[in-house]
């Protein structure tokens with residue numbers, strides 16, 4: 208600013224100092240901006256929001272967000288990834304970008320609950336119908352596929368009841384029918400199995416869970432292996448304005464490097480605790496896809512060696528729900544709350560009669576999310592809570 212002698216207010220904003228380039232560090236810089244500055248009008252007019260070769264506006268991507276998108280795509284075995292403000296927003300983006308009035312989508316009956324709620328409320332209002340299928344019954348799935356079916360949701364294992372479906376068979380039938388296949392890959396996290404190898408077109412991941420790992424960020428990602436499909440999603444993403452905050456991206460980038468280690472640790476602890484529960488007399492069933500006897504264990508085994516640190520137990524139907532609730536209330540290390548894959552172990556009770564069309568059990572279900580505490584302490588916590596509820600010495 209040779210000709211202008213700026214006032215301090217101006218000088219503090221339009222300061223001439225530029226730090227030297229060449230600062231090289233392993234950490235990804237945090238770029239924060241709504242406005243992206245163009246060098247001239249020609250560049251502004253030539254902007255291309257679709258291309259990651261440049262930048263147009265903070266909402267459409269920053270260097271920090273692009274780096275996380277690339278790493279999530281790598282984690283999932285995809286080619287392109289789009290960040291959104293939550294896992295649920297990732298589900299919504301897929302539905303809203305790919306469906307129109309008159310279309311139908313299929314949702315498994317054990318899907319993450321809000322997925323179905325979105326279909327029941329918003330999608331229904333937009334003239335998009337949904338059908339619910341039993342993911343453990345291929346005949347039920349085939350019967351649900353109709354002439355208007357455009358999108359099929361898969362989830363493995365199912366939410367809360369943890370049934371592991373035959374993903375390859377479901378995806379193959381959906382594709383043969385001409386429907387797109389979207390898989391909620393939050394549980395597998397890109398570690399347990401490859402969503403694209405089993406036949407998904409789109410993988411949705413609640414980064415809130417394993418990629419964050421800290422219980423302190425809400426974020427989601429929609430990953431694809433097809434440029435045209437990615438651009439459909441990216442266009443709707445831009446038009447709906449679902450940006451993510453740079454500090455949240457930074458937090459996920461920081462946690463991402465430890466994801467495989469955390470996944471393995473929570474898997475080992477989860478299986479140890481699940482096996483302990485199998486020996487408790489007050490329990491009718493332990494639902495953990497890596498344990499023989501759990502629904503869909505054979506499908507898990509055909510596809511995976513690893514599992515998330517997440518499982519459920521169903522109390523024997525002779526245990527009154529109040530006694531099982533007393534157990535949950537007596538837990539000390541396990542906190543009562545939703546979400547999972549953070550450092551703190553969590554428990555949530557569910558009444559299956561309110562959630563599933565044909566519940567296989569009458570007893571109360573409790574879902575455990577295993578944190579990073581020492582597993583012996585978690586076992587001791589469950590044992591003391593069973594004693595406090597009078598459930599430690601059989602059912603007599």
Ligand SMILES: *Cc1c(COP(=O)(O)O)cnc(C)c1O
Pocket residue numbers: 292293294295296319366391393394413414415416425426427546
């Ligand atoms: C948590 C979760 C979501 C939603 O993620 P949010 O970031 O909490 O919106 C979606 N699907 C599954 C399987 C989840 O566990």
